[in-house]
Amino acid sequence: MLRIGIVLYPGFQVLNLSVTTVFEFANLTAGSKTYEVELLSEHGGLVTSSAGFSVATEPFGRRRFDTVLVVGDNEMIASPAGVIAFLQRAARTSRRMASTCTGAFNLAQAGLLDGRRATTHWFFAQRFRQEFPNVKLEEDRIFIVDGPVWTSAGMTACIDLALALVEKDLGPDCARQVAKKLVVYHRRAGGQSQFSALLEMQPRSDRIQTALDYAKRHLQTELSVEQLADAANLSARQFSRAFRAETGQSPAKAVEHLRLEAARLMLESGRHPVDVIARETGFGDRERMRRAFLRAFGQPPQMIRRASRAGEVAA
Template sequence: MPAIGVVLFPGFQIMNLAPLTVFEFANLERGDAFYDVTFLSEAGGLIRTSIGLVIETEPFSGRRFDTVLVVGSIQVAPSAPGLIDRLRETAATARRVAATCTGAFLLAEAGLLDGRKAATHWAHARALRRLHPSVMVDDDRIFVSDGNVWTSAGMTAGIDLALALVEDDLGAGMSKGIARKLVVYHRRTGGQSQFSALLDLQPRSDRIQKVLAYARGNLRNALSVEELAEAARLSPRQFSRIFREETGQSPAKAVENLRLDAARTMLEDGRHSLDTVAQETGFADRERMRRAFLRAFGQPPQVIKRNARHHEAVPIT
């Protein structure tokens, strides 16, 4: 029975516990208590989350865990030296170590990320790089595994990490079944970007939001200014002015970013040819898509597709 020790500390963010549902459902799918989850803290007792929920924990006791999972917090601050010492000791006997969100900072403080690749919430990646220069921070990945150390980006990315851990233990079929039960995408590859074109735009008005939804659902169309303006029920000139005011981008640039977002997702999924991706996302041909990818990502679509395939094919130990 793989024992999972979840390391908590005062003020941690409760979303970091969402990945534990993946292990719970693995037990339900198997019909036995395959995973045994224990909450740990430096001194044991009640630990309060950032929103006020209180959780009972056990103190570190020298018990050996298969997996040690460290949670994160909204505000990053130096950890208690005692906690870092206990974490370092417990991790030394674990088969693997993982951290969600800013939990990577605790792993770094314990020296567990020295010389390793690691992910964290994009908003804190620069700080992790500055405070711990020996860590190779990847500020764009959903999750990263380097040897027996796994780290994820912020918030829901921890669920992707947990699904990957279950897949590592029990196979892709189990992980896929759990994802379906949880109604989540199965599963975003570790190489998938944390960023979304729609999130970057964030228009203020419902009118422009509806236009973006229209564009996202009709990427095969030309999506000219005239077509988008008609969807917004505005003149092309008025639409272009309002669109730029609300999003900070021209309609043409926003449409290209939406196409890139969709194309990258399809490439990372790995089931589509380059020609199909180009057609489905409105680039029309591979060469136009290649030029757009080079401008945006500095690498052609073939490289992104190959990297995603490599991530899925190579077993992680």
């Protein structure tokens, strides 16, 4: 049995508790109690969450855990000294240390991220870099595994991290079944961006949103302004004007962002040759896709694929 210790403190972000459901359903899927989850705090007893309700916890004590995971909070609460001391002690006896969201600040303060790659919620990335310059922060990642230390981005990325832990322990089939039962997309690749092109554009009208949805479903086609305007039931001139007013960019640039996002996800899945990805995402050929990747990410597609594979090997 693998004992998972989840470290809480007053004001912890309540969504982080969703990792417990991943482990719960891993047990149900495996048909045995593979994981035993314990909620921990410095003194034990009730700990108040960010939502205002409290959960029961056990005091840290001297028990050993296979994996210790510290959660984050909304307000960047100062790490209690007892939490930091416990994390330092647990790192000497546990197989894995992990954090979700801004919990990475706790691991960093405990000195467990020095010289390592890590991620956290994108909103706090600049502050993290200022406070912990010895950590190789990569905020544009869903989760990162560096040796025995696992860190995830903010909010729902904790589910991706927990699914990755299950996949490591019980295999990809079990993790896929857990994800299916939780009605979530099977674990996003750790190297996948925290940002969504559609969310970044944030169109205000249904017509522009409909055109973007159409584009995402037909990336392998040419996707001219006329096609998109037709999907939005607007003339090409009206569509171009409205699109730029709502998204701040041209239709052509938006389509390229959608192609890049789709291509990057396919690269990180590792299942398709670069030529196939270029065709399927509408770039046409690998050279055109390479130039687009260099403009957007400063790296060619092959470098992004290698970085993703390196993360999987480290896991």
